[in-house]
Amino acid sequence: MQGNINVHKRLVLVFLVLTSCLAIILLRLAWLQFVRGGELQQKALNNRLNEMPVAAQRGVIYDRNRHELAVSIESDYIGAFPPEIKDSGKAQEIANTLGSILGLPAQKILEKITSNTGFEFVERQVDYTKAQQIKNLVKEKKLPGIEVVPESRRYYPNGPLAAQVLGFSGIDNQGLEGIEAMYDKELAGEPGKIVMEFDALGHEIPRATHRYIPPQNGHSLVLTIDQTIQYIAERELDKLMASPTNPKKANIIVMDPKTGEILAMASRPAFDPNNFNKYPNSVWGNPLVRDAYEPGSAFKIITAAAALEEGVVKPGDRFYDPGYIKVGPDTINCWLPGGHGSETFVDGVKNSCNPVFVQTALRLEEKKAGLFYNYIRAFGFGQPTGIDLTGEGTGLLIPEQELKPINIATIGIGQGIAVTPLQLVTAVSAVANGGKLIRPHLVKEILDDKGNVLKKIEPEVERQVISPETAKQLREMLETVVSEGTGRNAYIPGYRVGGKTGTAQKAGPGGYMEGKYVASFIGMAPVNDPRLVALVTIDEPKGYPYYGGTLAAPIFQRVVADALHYLKVPPQYDSKQGSEEKPAAPVTVPNVTGKDLAAARAELEKAGLAVRVEGDSGKVIAQVPKAGAVVPAGTKVILYLQGDPNRPRVPDVNSLRVTEAAEVLAAYGLQLVPEGTGQAGEQNPIPGTIVTPGSSVRVKFHEPAQEVLGP
Template identity: 45%
Template sequence: MGDRDWTRRRRLAWVSLAALLTFALLIGRLGYIQLVQSPWLTQRAMDSWRRDIPVEPKRGTVYDRNGHVLAYNVSAPTVVAVPAQIRDKAVTAGRLAPVLNVSEQRILSLISKRTLMVYVAGGRKIDDAKAKAVRDLHLPGVYITEEGRRYYPFGELAAHVLGFVGIDNQGLAGLEAQYDARLRGFPGAISFFANAKGEAMPGTESTYIPPQPGEDVYLTLDEQISSFVRREIDRVVAEYHPDSVTAVVADPGTGEILAMENAPTFNPTNYQDYPHQVYDRNLAIWKTFEPGSTFKIVTLSAALQENKIRLDERFFDPGYFEVAGHRIRCWKAGGHGSESFLEVVENSCNPGFMLMGQRLGKDALFHYIRAFGFGSKTGIDLPGEGSGILFKLSRVGPLELATTSFGQGVSVTPIQQVMAVSAVANGGVLMKPYVAAKWVDHETEQVISERQPTPVRRVISPQTAELVRGALESVVARGTGKNAYSEGYRVAGKTGTAQVVGPDGHYMRNHYIVSFIGMAPADHPRLVAYVAVDNPKAPVIFGGVIAAPVVGHILADSLQYLGVPPSSQGIPREYGYLDTKPVEVPDVAGRSLDEARRTMLESSAQLNVATAGQGDYVIAQAPQAGTKVPPGTTVRIYLGPKPAGAP
């Protein structure tokens, strides 16, 4: 055998071996694909053929702290169509039109589109009867899915806290936006298999993948306390026609927000019917303005904590305070003359507070201002919070120090003021406010998570906080806050009347924000309440006249609702010659209706009577007998049958 034959045979052997190896590799690869990758490839193919019609999940329910429903979803059937699966579009449109009460042409134009899925005109969120009628048509390519519509059964109540959702069930404002990921849930689907043209594949059926509902949430809000606040705001709007009103009620010990209301407001169910400036802005956390005299609580707390004043120390107010060549006048012409620092607080005397600021100095005063939470967001779990504006310390001179001492030149939010005063109420600790208290599984009702109160920092000592509360109780009993006084409940608080800065940077004439912030009971506060009224139309514009009664009513009604017993241990109210003294409500229980009316009319207060129920005899009354009320108050009496044993 020659060399040439040997070479040829060797090459043939190598080619044969290579072919054998290649064939072996191909067989191995084919086996690997068939045996190992088959499930994965099948799944990829199935995924490419699968088409899903989304089924909207049920959005989580929102409850108040006592389980009252504030927001919930109602499921409604919706008709959708897959155009590629509808062979005779004219017939389909003709059969759907009379059921859905729309024109054939409108439906035909929709189901003729080159798209995977369309919502059928007239078929979104229909009633069950129409949905059954559509199903009974058995039309290829026509499906029934479900959508949810959000309802807010209390209408405008807590609207800015709750927020609202859009057409696709997504949170757009308030809590609905803040916690959208938890409330929304996960969508399901009606799943079917289709070819590249969207036509249903023979031998396959649609499957239903149920959606997962969102989590339910229990808020810190109290529907009843919110109703008290809403009532008072509506009264202020009707009487004074202000540009806006905002009010907040909080538990000072925990930071829980019990009520947060604004005017103007809106109904979240139909938010589109209102200007966006109304539903976009939660004034209680967004709006910033000069606080005026309610800010003096910070100055007072700092001065007492740093031992710069004593409440029994004397001060002379000539009616002005001179600083850096400027004469800043007291609100009272001629001044208050000789007074103690307790009377400085009672009288809301600006020169007295400027002296406190001067004794503190800018470093100490601004340290306490920031420690109380001003100049930064509180971190409340609601979108759109403002942070306010403070002077940079490097720009604070004697004049800025003086004006800041009585609440002018700084800009704060209502929620900042509520939390700052809550620190005084709870013994000196700044708390973080919150509104979402507990998350619950919608189906099992098991608690998923629960929020605990969050202390931020200690600001003042318990002893200083007690001194400040005592001074503020004296403000309500004997000073500018008398109109917040509530017989039987120890209310402490501070008035505020602040000018508003205009677009030109100067204070506007006859434009004020009047406010009042109060707490009760003063010895161990359960509640802190704040109200601010922007630009009220009234002959006398003072926080003590317009805002103080609002807080007084809110605190009294809320404490009575919470079962807090009245107390006679507080500072008795001091009455001036222009003040109207309260009168005691007589006991008319068990008497006939005529007798009850006569008794009320014959009382020195000439009390009015409103009746409720059916019958000729009084079975209950509100306010209760012995309660002290202003003259002319309406007493509601509840009627029923003649009590057993009555003459």
């Protein structure tokens, strides 16, 4: 009896175990079938399907007049299915054939086509002839496991034109720099694919699944850039870089001040985006939005705008400039040794007088602490403009809590502050358009792949910085800079032009660097209704002169004059009217060394130049400026007369640069002992002192338009 009970228990236990196992199996089957069935089915499908990517065609980039700046052209790639190739037993033969056609090492190809993957790229962007050769061999079944698949590659039909605006894209259709990177999502589109089915051994299944999923092409962009104005700007930069001036870098930006649209943005050195990898990556970025520099006197436009708006200065207010101004224990010199004397604020703008602008900046701070900085920030400095381009910089402002009166003073004349060219041209555009700060932009429209407008980018006003009345008043002052002041070389016949020159010494480790300058000119035209604002910056020009009015203003003149004519902007007056409306053309200084005074004076005056004489007898042994220098008409040329070579008189070298002073003294048989850098001031022995030949003359030099520490 007891035995039967034990057997029964064993049977029940076995039954329960079997039932439990069956239940687990059924639950597992249900889980696999109903919960993970779709996922596992897809995995099974993927195991027998291989995909070849088909890139989308990248959208076209047009200029504002629908001229093509960047397009996609047809190309092909060679793809391989390693399982099929290995199964064919022809891997080495296939590698040798492809290597001979593509000009690649057969061993490198063999490694790719025999890898443990489902698909491999053999070569990308293969030219038409080679692709056709391989395509024919594929059709003849001589290259099993090899496919030729269409793709596209980026092409820039104008080469370097606007390269730093457009940027470039990589081999996988991805934007890497510039507009290509900024608008990559819109331009790239959605890639497609070709799906092919294989059996468990990796053989392609005849008449099996072969699906083609077409790509969705990218959207196209219409830029604000005008190809013609861009060409004009780059033409002038190329001339500059090929000239003796040969600067380290140079830039031009042209903006429509009413809309914030960038019409041209040009830089040198540049690169060809079709072969970007052959150029150093330092030239890929856009220096007009990335790099900051001290603007020098060009920033005086902002100082004047803030002061006029706040009423701390009026156009007729009088100032006195003795050649310097004290700010606490520090001294700031005027760029003109001896100063401009008594002058109105309008004269101060025209003359770019440092003491006038130092007083103006300090008046703003006296009215309200932080007021000047409020305007600086309101004009957009110290922050990105928000332009639709990669790599934008913010410039550099001294933290407000660290500001001292000397900082306010130097910022008022454009030193102690660093700005990007884009920030400056955007701020000056606010003066040109009636006081509105408008966000600059480069894309005008986004189009679908059929050319229909999907989105139109409208001008975006950030804020009203100054009143229309203040803006008009300041524009008229800036016009005097071109008609009568330091910007004469920017004059455009028939048009009212306003602007401001800038010559800033570059800052470096330990202070300002001797002989390294940024020459610039920023201006607008026509002054009464500005259509264009343009900025020219020239970084580290070689030789002398290196001033913004001499180097940058003529380039501004040629670019803006051609642009105005191209845009069919009517002139304000007949350029053949009286001379009071047309400043005289620049003059090339003739060589008068070795001539007697009468002949030298006659030749210089005939050329439209003024004369200052140093010495009382003999022939001309030195002249400043040198022969060949291009200067405004009316410029004073200093003639140094020889006198008695055995009893030389110390010449007056006041305001000369170090090299000029050294050459003049050497002409008298004297030696220069310089102290400091910049322009000559105090000298010992004093001018007129009779000395022995070979004597030393100690001269103290200082830089114009910068802080000079003193007692």
